[in-house]
Amino acid sequence: MSDSLVGHLSTGIKINTVVTGIAAEAAEESATGLVTKFDVENLNFNYGNFQALRNLNVNIPSRRITAIIGPSGSGKTTFLRLLNRMSDMTLGSWHTGEILLDGIDIFSPDLNVVALRRRVGMVFQKPNPFPKTIYENIAYGPRMHGTHKKKAEMDELVEHCLKQAALWDEVKDSLHKSALALSGGQQQRLCIARAISVEPEVILMDEPASALDPISTIKIEELMIELRRKYTIVIVTHNMQQAARASDYTMVFVMSPSRAGEIVEFGKTHDIFTNPQHEKTEQYITGRFG
Template identity: 60%
Template sequence: MNGEPACVIETRNLQINYGSFCAVKGVNLSIEPRTITALIGPSGCGKSTVLRSLNRMNDLVPGARVDGEVLFYGANLYAPEVDAVQVRRRIGMVFQKPNPFPKSIYENVAYGLRINGWRGTKASLDARVEAALRGAALWDEVKDKLQQSGLALSGGQQQRLCIARALAVEPEVILMDEPCSALDPIATLKIEQLMSELRQHYTIVIVTHNMQQAGRVADYTAFFLMDHDRAGQLIEYGPTSQIFSHPRDARTEAYISGRFG
């Protein structure tokens, strides 16, 4: 496969502490290119913490400390010479609550390009904004009102705007932290369809509370659970079909079948 590495992101013995509290430990996860990987598990199991460590968003949390390695194409993102700002330009993020900037739809999408020192013409910027909005399946709904505030859109549209905003800087990986939890079922469906399309070009890692959602969209599923010290651990990881139909671990099966969580 023309030299493409087997995995885009790989964590090795990842442990994350908030102060003296160990949020998650011993996580070994490898994420393949152009797949959707779902991180599932009950509240507090550390799945969002793991997600945020993949593009160094945890750096912004006071007291957070990451041990172990997160390899991005084989290079450790937590090596001292790595710039967290550059990491986030290549590994984008979509958040739980739609958080468009209080700017126009156009400026929301152009923001990432502008801070990356966009030097092109107005026309080429327009083209990039349109491409990102098309990529997020939002173009047809907003093409006539690009100068309106992003906050005037519906919740589902806002979330797709946030996805478009992330796509505009052409990241390789998109991290999604429960992107549908604040949306109604129809908006959720649209986002899920969008994710399946985006998978052709991007690697997606999604945290979800919704097991059905993981079952619908994810190629791979990782199940997290906290141990007796309340530290999250990766219990089982594999193709989604296997995790859902033939889990190897009894705890996975108990969670999948809805016996707790």
């Protein structure tokens, strides 16, 4: 955990990012010990006639944080939304290829999409608590799914989720006050607590800290690192420092000449930031495009 190094690329450019913490820890782990959560095979995705993603092939490891980085418009959010079929909501969109979750095709006609989204939760860029109390924000999902029926069980679950989201101490005396009265950073941690309340296996995060101040951002990153042994986390971020600090693996998207998003490189975050294999990765992380 204490490993700390600054990357120098083959060109001699110094990457202005310190690769520490979990990225350094992941660099030590052997790829053979990893279990795959998602297998993405020959995935293409279109919004009508526009091809937004082309020929994606990647395995996302279980119980690790995978960061998705890349220039604006390269398809990062589109890809993230495919992982729990939020993409179904866009009329006129279609895909070819497969995404397997624990070996099961998520696009199978037999698959229950509500059950999929329970397994694969999502936290959005802008905190979006329900206009209800803090307690009700957490209790809503479990109640919908019919779990934790007794009040004592629900109380315990609410406390557990808020503790996991590192929010309990700040809100334990105001559980029945409106969630909208919380700060932006607290609201985002509440949204993470809400996502956890239905016991997902995966949490997708779309720039979860981009609307937050630096202290709240660090709290969200610490929280992700805390949660990663239990959940598979996939996060889209524009923040290179954040990807380097708070992810184990990094996936780099770029845009082809026709503007379709492609994965140019995927690997351990430590390797991507210190020894990128592709010129476009190097250009992107050193700020020369995107």
